[in-house]
Amino acid sequence: MAHALADAGFTVTAWNRTPARAEELAAVAAEVRSAATPREVAHAAATVVTMLPDLPQVREQLDGPDGLRAGWARRDAGVDPLLVVMGTVSPVSLVELAEELADDGIHVVDAPVSGGPIGARERRLSIMVGGEETDVARLRPVLAAMGTTIRHMGALGTGQLTKACNQAVVGGTLAALGEAVRLARAGAGPGDRPRGPRRWPGRVGGVAAEGGALPHRGLRRRRGEPEPAQGPADRPGDG
Known part of the structure; x- marks a missing residue:
């Protein structure tokens, strides 16, 4: 900056x-x-x-x-x-x-x-x-x-309040995305072979968050990279 x-x-x-x-x-x-x-x-x-x-x-x-x-x-x-x-x-x-x-x-x-x-x-x-x-x-x-x-x-203070609202949306979206990954890996039902999840995270992330949190975190996790250090006020995620 x-x-x-x-x-x-x-x-x-x-x-x-x-x-x-x-x-x-x-x-x-x-x-x-x-x-x-x-x-x-x-x-x-x-x-x-x-x-x-x-x-x-x-x-x-x-x-x-x-x-x-x-x-x-x-x-x-x-x-x-x-x-x-x-x-x-x-x-x-x-x-x-x-x-x-x-x-x-x-x-x-x-x-x-x-x-x-x-x-x-x-x-x-x-x-x-x-x-x-x-x-x-x-x-x-x-x-x-x-x-x-x-x-x-x-x-x-209203800038900080807006950021808090943004963080609530990002945190909820990340939690929902985690549930979606588990669901995709579990497959559609007994005996069904689940389709690999690599085909859809980019599509989901592209429409779910234009602010950057989902694409950035998804890329880091696929590479096996650690999350960047954050202060207490930055959690659950930086949008």
């Missing part, structure tokens, strides 16, 4: 909890500079995008002498800081965080995504946005660099 922003012409200051990852990105993208701390990121940029497993990890990057708030406090007066939470988190807890940050003039937008790692690499994520109209308008060019479908759902 950071690479997509650099490709779109944005100057990106990147920080990662695993420093080598930000350094690797900076080595291949001329518009990316690796930062040693979140404070350096906030000092360089009024708009900061986070993609973390859950809200506690976002809070960890906000506070302390090396946190985002310390960096924003040292910026020259001008554009208000904007925190963009793109991970999947609790909408209620997010609103509480935004209320705390408002005293420091920090604006918050939630923008969880659907499409998985492939959608991120191909710059075609679906992004569900919640926040004030002016903040979302300011952010839209940034989001457009990462996704093809951007929907402003309403007030802060």
